[in-house]
Amino acid sequence: MxxxxxxxxxxxxxxxxxxxxxxxxxxxxxxxxxxxxxxxxxxxxxxxxxxxxxxxxxxxxxxxxxxxxxxxVYVQKLDTNKEISSEKYEHICCFDKFINDLPEIYKHVIELIYIKGQKQKDVAKELEISLENVKARVKRAKAILKKKFNECCKYELDKNGKLIGESNCSICKTE
Structure with a gap:
């Protein structure tokens, strides 16, 4: 051939x-x-x-x-042990306050996943709960945070679900 x-x-x-x-x-x-x-x-x-x-x-x-x-060969391995800096959130009005005001079961999951950068399945193992439970807690925590940002600070969400706008918050002005 x-x-x-x-x-x-x-x-x-x-x-x-x-x-x-x-x-x-x-x-x-x-x-x-x-x-x-x-x-x-x-x-x-x-x-x-x-x-x-x-x-x-x-x-x-x-x-x-x-x-x-x-x-x-050219893809760098992600360091999952490195904590994610909260500096990128510092400009967002009341961010720390709203996180700290979350009920403890939601606060802990949010801190582990979004502040410390752990994977949801690892958080589930650490907390000895199901992955579905972790996902439900994250979803509920996000709903609470969105509501607080909308009510207090007048932020809005863009089409991708990210906060946009300027702070118009009475709490931030008093602190």
């Missing part, structure tokens, strides 16, 4: 197979090119012509895997 025959039979299908996996045209083009280069260089290893399709797609899968393995 010749490289041209493999190209004629599989190039479109192979290109879209790769594109579907990596979802980036530039990366797809690189992987596609590398795949055909390997096909051409290793054509003598193809023993049975009827197995060509499986062989070609296995080479493509290996090239896709090589791409993702190379890419993962």
């Amino acid at each position: 010749e490289t041209q025959k493999i190209w004629d039979n599989f190039n479109d299908e192979l290109y879209f197979f790769i594109l579907k996996k990596v979802k980036d045209k530039d990366v797809t083009n690189d992987i596609f090119q590398n795949t055909f280069l390997k096909i051409h260089n290793n054509l003598s290893k193809l023993e049975k012509e009827e197995k060509a399709r499986a062989w070609v797609f296995q080479i493509a899968r290996n090239e896709i895997l090589n791409h993702f393995n190379k890419e993962s």
Whole structure:
């Protein structure tokens, strides 16, 4: 079998197979090119012509895997033990006060997840409660905080659920 025959039979299908996996045209083009280069260089290893399709797609899968393995070398590992600084929240009116005013079961979960940066499943283990319970507490705590920010400080939520606006808070003006 010749490289041209493999190209004629599989190039479109192979290109879209790769594109579907990596979802980036530039990366797809690189992987596609590398795949055909390997096909051409290793054509003598193809023993049975009827197995060509499986062989070609296995080479493509290996090239896709090589791409993702190379890419993962450059991803920094997140340090989950590092506490998240509350400085980014200091400009928000009454932030500390509202957190401290939460009922203890909600306050503790919010501090562990959002201030200390722990994962919800780790908090569930630490508190010896279910993950669903942790999620429910977070949801309730957020609802309480949103209500307090809306009532007291006149903040609003944008379409992404983030606080926007300026503080118009009587509590902050007295402190």
